[in-house]
Amino acid sequence: MTGTQFQPSEDFAVVMDARDPLAHFRGRFCIPKTKTGDDCIYLCGHSLGLQPKTVSSYLEQELRDWAQLGVEGHFHAKNPWMPYHRLLTQQTATLVGAQPTEVVVMNSLTVNLHLMMVSFYRPTIGRHKILVERGAFPSDQYAVQSQIRFHGFDPASSLLELTPRDGESYLRDEDIESLIDRDGDSIALILLGGVNYVTGQAFDMAEITKAGQQKGCVVGFDLAHAAGNIPLRLHDWGPDFAVWCNYKYLNGGPGCVAGCFVHERHARAWDGPRFAGWWGHDEKTRFQMGPDFHPMTGAEGWQLSNPPILALAALRASMEIFVEAGIEPLRAKSVSLTGYMEFLLRQQSSKFSIITPREEERRGAQLSIRLPGDGRKLCDRLAAEGVIGDWREPDAFRVAAVPLYNSYQDVYRFVQRFSAAL
Numbered sequence: 563m564t565g566t567q568f569q570p571s572e573d574f575a576v577v578m579d580a581r582d583p584l585a586h587f588r589g590r591f592c593i594p595k596t597k598t599g600d601d602c603i604y605l606c607g608h609s610l611g612l613q614p615k616t617v618s619s620y621l622e623q624e625l626r627d628w629a630q631l632g633v634e635g636h637f638h639a640k641n642p643w644m645p646y647h648r649l650l651t652q653q654t655a656t657l658v659g660a661q662p663t664e665v666v667v668m669n670s671l672t673v674n675l676h677l678m679m680v681s682f683y684r685p686t687i688g689r690h691k692i693l694v695e696r697g698a699f700p701s702d703q704y705a706v707q708s709q710i711r712f713h714g715f716d717p718a719s720s721l722l723e724l725t726p727r728d729g730e731s732y733l734r735d736e737d738i739e740s741l742i743d744r745d746g747d748s749i750a751l752i753l754l755g756g757v758n759y760v761t762g763q764a765f766d767m768a769e770i771t772k773a774g775q776q777k778g779c780v781v782g783f784d785l786a787h788a789a790g791n792i793p794l795r796l797h798d799w800g801p802d803f804a805v806w807c808n809y810k811y812l813n814g815g816p817g818c819v820a821g822c823f824v825h826e827r828h829a830r831a832w833d834g835p836r837f838a839g840w841w842g843h844d845e846k847t848r849f850q851m852g853p854d855f856h857p858m859t860g861a862e863g864w865q866l867s868n869p870p871i872l873a874l875a876a877l878r879a880s881m882e883i884f885v886e887a888g889i890e891p892l893r894a895k896s897v898s899l900t901g902y903m904e905f906l907l908r909q910q911s912s913k914f915s916i917i918t919p920r921e922e923e924r925r926g927a928q929l930s931i932r933l934p935g936d937g938r939k940l941c942d943r944l945a946a947e948g949v950i951g952d953w954r955e956p957d958a959f960r961v962a963a964v965p966l967y968n969s970y971q972d973v974y975r976f977v978q979r980f981s982a983a984l
């Protein structure tokens with residue numbers, strides 16, 4: 563599909579959908595409906611992914627086992643709950659390019675971010691800064707500020723922000739690297755989003771990791787907008803840790819359990835600080851209920867609590883579909899769909915600008931459209947008509963064509979409706 567000469571007609575979109583080898587996956591999802599019963603044009607998978615139709619049967623299995631077995635379900639459910647989270651380990655590892663021992667599905671994103679910073683943000687007088695993108699997701703900003711204060715430092719001097727050049731909307735690779743080169747000796751932790759939530763910019767995580775580690779910095783990524791969106795090779799790229807949520811491109815459902823990666827070099831033998839809970843304790847002796855903490859090896863050693871089985875069940879339904887489709891074919895379609903959307907938008911672009919990078923390796927599925935004036939009203943009006951994107955203050959309308967369930971016709975119709983609404 564890449565290299566296709568796009569055409570600005572619905573017929574072209576129809577042909578592209580007919581040729582799309584992944585088109586049938588759309589039928590596996592519940593597509594929200596308009597008041598008149600038509601499919602919405604849902605371009606909001608960067609915020610909340612759609613529900614796989616199989617979710618209810620996965621949930622029903624666990625509800626049945628709970629009803630019939632009670633506590634015995636921990637060992638005798640069809641999929642015993644004790645090791646239930648491991649049903650997601652191999653799939654998660656494949657998705658983020660990790661060894662199984664490096665990943666675990668647990669908690670929520672911000673909780674995991676704190677757990678990782680407890681272990682990996684170890685400020686000293688000479689090296690206490692955290693490097694983030696300016697305008698990082700608020701939860702990340704609050705988390706890093708509170709960690710800095712927790713260690714007795716002041717965000718005013720310990721928080722370093724990467725800022726695009728004047729008049730530019732996203733960061734240049736060379737500016738990230740030169741800042742790391744210049745200030746790296748005072749940076750304890752580099753924490754960037756794999757894909758920025760406002761602009762949709764995808765960072766060169768391999769290069770950033772290399773540059774940071776050459777300067778002795780710990781490197782972590784918030785992959786909320788990257789996981790399930792772009793291919794990841796966390797083990798090879800070598801960041802120290804990464805965290806992500808599973809409810810955006812990964813369709814695990816609202817508030818779904820999150821993901822966490824700890825590189826093997828730490829995960830196998832960790833003697834640094836960590837906040838511990840009983841589910842991180844060696845499973846062989848966990849139920850001896852002893853007072854001393856002996857961690858599991860791998861990322862599992864960072865678990866706190868016994869996990870929410872119903873939420874994991876919903877995520878399993880989605881991950882099965884991901885495995886079947888494969889991240890590489892999904893990415894190929896995603897590049898094409900987003901390219902098509904950009905092609906159509908650029909033909910209409912006198913009243914707005916696109917603030918997402920143009921290079922395909924610098925973005926995922928999301929395009930962010932800067933709308934001057936009352937852009938939010940336009941976004942709300944489109945939503946009322948069943949065209950679902952979302953708005954991020956002060957001026958960004960975000961839309962993502964998700965390759966699992968969006969079609970070329972969705973993209974074509976979206977641009978038509980958007981232009982009309984403008």
Ligand SMILES: Cc1ncc(COP(=O)(O)O)c(C=O)c1O
Pocket residue numbers: 670671672673699701702755759784786787807820
């Ligand atoms: C980039 C990013 N980081 C962090 C969060 C916070 O996630 P959670 O509420 O699951 O902790 C979000 C939520 O949308 C996000 O987009």
